[in-house]
Amino acid sequence: MIVLGFDTATPATAVALLDDTHPAAAAELRHEPAAGERPGHASQLLALAAQLLATTGLRFTDVDRLAVGLGPGTFTGLRIGVATARALAQSTSAELVGVSTLHALALPAESAAERAGADFGVLAVIDARRGEAFAAGWRGGRAVLEQVALAPAKLARRVAEEGGSWLAVGDGALRFRDDLERAGCTIPTDGSEQHAVSARAVCRLALEAPQGTARDLVVPDYLRPPDAVLASPPKKPSS
Amino acid sequence: MTLILALETSCDDTCAAVVSADGELRSNVISSQGVHDAFGGVVPEIASRHHLELANAVVDDALRRADATLDDVGLVAVTQGPGLVGALLVGVATAKAIAAARGLPLAPVDHLQGHIAANFLRIGADSGAGGIMAPPFVCLLASGGHTLLARVEQYDGFSVLGRTLDDAAGEAFDKGARLLGLPFPGGPALERLARDGDPHAFAFPIARNLDGLDFSFAGVKTSLLYRVRDLGPQDAAAHAADLAASFQHAIVEALALRCEQALEQTGLRRLAIGGGVAANGPLRTRLEQLAVTVGIPPRELCTDNAAMIASAARFVDAQPFPAYLSLDAYASGERALA
Numbered sequence: 001m002i003v004l005g006f007d008t009a010t011p012a013t014a015v016a017l018l019d020d021t022h023p024a025a026a027a028e029l030r031h032e033p034a035a036g037e038r039p040g041h042a043s044q045l046l047a048l049a050a051q052l053l054a055t056t057g058l059r060f061t062d063v064d065r066l067a068v069g070l071g072p073g074t075f076t077g078l079r080i081g082v083a084t085a086r087a088l089a090q091s092t093s094a095e096l097v098g099v100s101t102l103h104a105l106a107l108p109a110e111s112a113a114e115r116a117g118a119d120f121g122v123l124a125v126i127d128a129r130r131g132e133a134f135a136a137g138w139r140g141g142r143a144v145l146e147q148v149a150l151a152p153a154k155l156a157r158r159v160a161e162e163g164g165s166w167l168a169v170g171d172g173a174l175r176f177r178d179d180l181e182r183a184g185c186t187i188p189t190d191g192s193e194q195h196a197v198s199a200r201a202v203c204r205l206a207l208e209a210p211q212g213t214a215r216d217l218v219v220p221d222y223l224r225p226p227d228a229v230l231a232s233p234p235k236k237p238s239s
Numbered sequence: 240m241t242l243i244l245a246l247e248t249s250c251d252d253t254c255a256a257v258v259s260a261d262g263e264l265r266s267n268v269i270s271s272q273g274v275h276d277a278f279g280g281v282v283p284e285i286a287s288r289h290h291l292e293l294a295n296a297v298v299d300d301a302l303r304r305a306d307a308t309l310d311d312v313g314l315v316a317v318t319q320g321p322g323l324v325g326a327l328l329v330g331v332a333t334a335k336a337i338a339a340a341r342g343l344p345l346a347p348v349d350h351l352q353g354h355i356a357a358n359f360l361r362i363g364a365d366s367g368a369g370g371i372m373a374p375p376f377v378c379l380l381a382s383g384g385h386t387l388l389a390r391v392e393q394y395d396g397f398s399v400l401g402r403t404l405d406d407a408a409g410e411a412f413d414k415g416a417r418l419l420g421l422p423f424p425g426g427p428a429l430e431r432l433a434r435d436g437d438p439h440a441f442a443f444p445i446a447r448n449l450d451g452l453d454f455s456f457a458g459v460k461t462s463l464l465y466r467v468r469d470l471g472p473q474d475a476a477a478h479a480a481d482l483a484a485s486f487q488h489a490i491v492e493a494l495a496l497r498c499e500q501a502l503e504q505t506g507l508r509r510l511a512i513g514g515g516v517a518a519n520g521p522l523r524t525r526l527e528q529l530a531v532t533v534g535i536p537p538r539e540l541c542t543d544n545a546a547m548i549a550s551a552a553r554f555v556d557a558q559p560f561p562a563y564l565s566l567d568a569y570a571s572g573e574r575a576l577a
Binding site: 042043044045046047050059060061075076079080082083084085086087088090091092215216219220222226227 | 282284285287288291292294295296298299309325328329331332333334335336337338339340341342561564565566567568
């Protein structure tokens with residue numbers, strides 16, 4: 001099975017191509033905006049996907065399963081990723097599978113912990129802006145902290161309550177390093193690739209799904225309502 | 240014959256349409272989100288979320304109504320801008336992916352060029368090869384987001400004769416309606432209320448003295464605000480129909496005056512109108528008095544729609560696969576001829 005997977009929930013654009021007969025050989029292409037630059041999701045995603053397919057002599061119609069990170073993360077980025085995945089599925093006969101971006105972020109560290117027989121949980125943390133973090137935690141292959149959007153101090157309290165040792169990864173772990181370290185989390189150094197959402201992990205998670213999901217049910221996990229307030233009813237001249 | 244599939248998601252309507260290579264309208268699906276009224280205006284984030292949920296189903300529906308499948312499509316077209324950028328991006332990402340998956344070319348279309356190209360559509364058996372109206376003509380585009388006078392000499396471009404310096408005409412209608420206690424969107428409600436009123440009961444300014452062919456609707460709106468305040472709640476309510484009729488009269492006159500001047504200046508004898516405000520009855524009546532040929536597309540082709548984008552796509556340079564993979568949306572400005 002050929003899986004094309006991508007994630008656009010963080011400022012990065014990550015695309016990977018996985019053949020389940022050689023899962024270890026999955027190829028990944030990324031675009032990271034330079035400091036101060038806007039995310040390149042709109043201009044990078046399809047271009048990277050086409051480039052990746054071209055290097056292996058494949059076309060979009062050869063893809064059996066499309067895997068997309070559903071977030072949480074940047075709203076516009078999520079929509080570009082999900083719209084692209086849904087439309088590729090509509091235009092080919094590929095199956096569509098949405099995965100949690102936080103789970104994809106945690107997966108490499110989680111697998112490493114498992115291989116090493118280490119007893120620590122992995123906390124995936126994405127910077128949610130406005131002083132909050134999107135986070136979720138896994139330990140021993142089980143989700144132990146559901147996806148949440150929380151201020152860092154509250155997240156630190158939740159982690160401390162959960163107990164045990166934690167490895168925190170993601171741009172949110174870097175942003176809120178002080179709070180999380182005080183709560184006992186270990187956080188890899190700033191440049192570590194463990195902080196990046198891997199599109200290979202998106203592909204691997206999608207491979208675990210027994211089948212595709214109906215297209216119209218594949219929607220982003222915004223975790224936050226839109227910023228909008230109901231209008232006060234119009235003032236009647238008579239009131 | 241290969242077909243053109245188009246998407247339009249620049250504001251709050253999720254639209255897809257199928258048009259034949261020679262401009263015949265095959266289907267035109269418009270899914271009005273209808274969720275913004277409670278907010279007193281379009282909320283960009285809500286509009287974008289709905290576009291994402293609706294876009295594929297609207298495309299399916301447009302193909303089904305055209306009795307076609309994606310296998311019959313030879314060109315994909317999409318509104319690239321101007322509009323709400325988050326909303327546009329859903330359409331652009333969807334169109335690019337549908338096209339790329341099949342190696343089809345993609346035509347990025349300017350929204351305003353789309354409104355003009357609504358006039359080039361052939362609807363039904365009795366329309367001629369030129370569609371509703373063929374160049375050259377003057378085109379008035381008036382909606383909630385745009386107010387523009389264009390000189391259209393060719394099928395693939397226009398030059399701007401004048402534009403609003405502040406509010407769009409449709410925006411003025413909406414704001415005026417709100418001042419009169421009417422719900423959003425206010426244009427149609429204000430027009431209904433105005434039917435029982437005297438358009439000459441109150442004098443509102445129509446920005447006659449602006450240079451050139453530009454428009455301004457901020458003054459008329461402020462003037463209505465003061466008038467409502469000066470009358471006091473009771474009198475304003477008693478005169479609501481007169482206020483609505485007089486306010487509408489001022490906007491219609493401002494639009495008609497500039498159309499008349501534009502026709503005079505260009506020597507053209509044909510006028511087309513587009514945009515949501517083109518649905519306004521008194522505006523249509525007033526423009527038909529200008530003693531020139533007036534072309535008004537059916538209402539569903541005046542408001543935002545994808546058929547007009549497909550129509551415009553016939554005349555733009557389509558980008559072959561994979562040239563468009565990096566195509567981005569643009570929020571503002573119009574791609575008029577230099």
